[in-house]
Amino acid sequence: MNGVDAVSAVLDLRDVTVTYRTAEGPLPAVRGVDLTVRPGEVVGLAGESGCGKSTLVGTVLRLQPASATVEGEVLVLGQDVQSISWGKLRALRWAGASIVFQGALHSLNPVQRIGAQIAEPIRLHEPELSRQAVDVRVEELLEQVGLAASRKRSYPHQLSGGQRQRVMIAMALACRPQLVVADEPTTALDVMVQAQILDLLKDLVRDLGVGLLIISHDLSVLADICDRVVVMYAGRIVESGRANEVFTDPLHPYTKALSGAFPRIGDPAARYAPAGLAGDPPDPRDLPPGCSFAPRCPLAVPECTVAEPPLVEVGPGRPVACIRVGES
């Protein structure tokens, strides 16, 4: 598409801020996020509910509600989706980047056969394809995600949760995008199915060489399949780094709590002393002074409430936003 940027990132968020207009005043859901996904790379975005993850997903294809204001640049395949024309945006949607939405039951049209729903973006973006060719592609896609081709005649309610999620993945790959964003792709599924879906995603990324941004509140899920993990808290990135490093050696106290929330198999310490995190994430309309995490932080000192700590590289490719990192 854009030859100059062909080798660079498929997704490049530069200082992205998203603010919702609400009756109680502006609500900053995302504050100054920088994030890059390269072709063939799997990046995980972790954080609690309400930290701004899903808001960020919406901005990638300019799907945010009208009440949201997006500042900064959202570059998808080198194009700033927040400012390009509607025509260019529609061409980019699904063909350039697609989304595996959270909750496949509601994200699929309940009264259309799944075959037709998978075929819809293909017909839209590749109108030159014959009916048969589209049909063949739909069947291939279903088989690619481990479903029988005959499933194209099913309606969403006739499928199990795992099957619906597979359909969502098949649909996301329909137009061979270069970027796939998966928003909590396994949240509603049981553990066995979760593992299958994650393996499927991982394999597809490896085989097709697409960039994958995967959103989850479960750090262990991300550690399993991602190259890099980014941790968000209250709309900001607080830590990022290589997936296994972030998971096994978290630096930010919030990441520590997040990784402690899911017990590691074979680690008796984690089993007997689950590190819970007291309290709730702060109200984005009324953020505490200084570090937003300070009120819940076990390491907080008075200096933490003075100023918002900047992201500082504490190691190669390990930026962390905490003034106490490196002290101990």
Add this chain to the structure above:
Amino acid sequence: MTEPAGSEPAPAAAAVRAAVTGRRRSYGRYVAGKVAGAAGSLAFVLVLGFFLFRVLPGDPARTLGRGRFKTQDQLEEFRAQYGLDQPLPQQFLTYLKNTFSGDLGESLRYRTPVSDLILDRLWPTLLLVGTATLLATLIGVYLGVISAWNRGKATDKITTGTTLTLYSMPEWWLGLLLIAAFAVGMGPLPGIFPTGGLHSVDAEPGTIGYVGDTALHLVLPVLTLVLVYLADFSLIMRSSLLDEIGEDYLVTARAKGLRDVEVRRRHATRNALLPTTTLIALSIGFVVSGAITVETVFSIPGLGLLATEALTIPDYWVLQGTFLVTSAGVILANLLANLVYGLLDPRVRS
């Protein structure tokens, strides 16, 4: 509602299997259930039709005769003629036999078979209410879509306000207003349309002029019904589309790169039409029962007017006949609504 409780929660596995191997089978079972329900309702109406007019206090012969019979002999003769001297169970059997053979009795007023009378009056009613329902459906659904998609904006407020105002007007009152304005003429406005009836006296049946003449006669009564019915369809369509607008699958549709209009037509409106279909099919049932007040105001010789006239006599068998026919119409339309809904919405079948 006459709809039977359609609760057949087939096991999920069976439903999936049936859906995959052949949806015809599951739809067949769904149809069988709905047809059985409709048959039950029809039987109930049949029985009710018999007793409703016989269990009423008072002697039917005396009520019917309204003091026209001076001697006991006349009374006896009347009873024998209409089979009222028979015991009730015998009367019921005769009633069933006659009804099934299409014999609905004889009108006291016209001295002709009730079935002929009803067939005669059915056509004007179908023409009037059918045309009105069709137009109200098309316009109403369109207005509903427009106002839901522009929720809270001026379009929505004006549409909803206007249709609601029209909805709250009594049909006969609106009809009279329209007659005053467009048939009689007001001030500088000449009367363009006829005040009532279905044809001019001098119109020759079977000619183009006759058709045009009938159409001209129908303008005001159809307009009355359309204006009053409009809100029925526009408000239902509006609210069912509003229910869809918040749904996640519309975000998916948008993310796929569809235009706003395509998202609305292919996904939102199509799905929102499902509940509206039921309402449309149901209102087809009321086509038969007609618009009694509008037929009276515009002197359209339809079923509604027939029933009104029969009430004043009272023309026992005509009332019973129209009761049966109109009830059957509503029940069959309800059945139709269910069948269409089952065809359109796969979730209903399983």
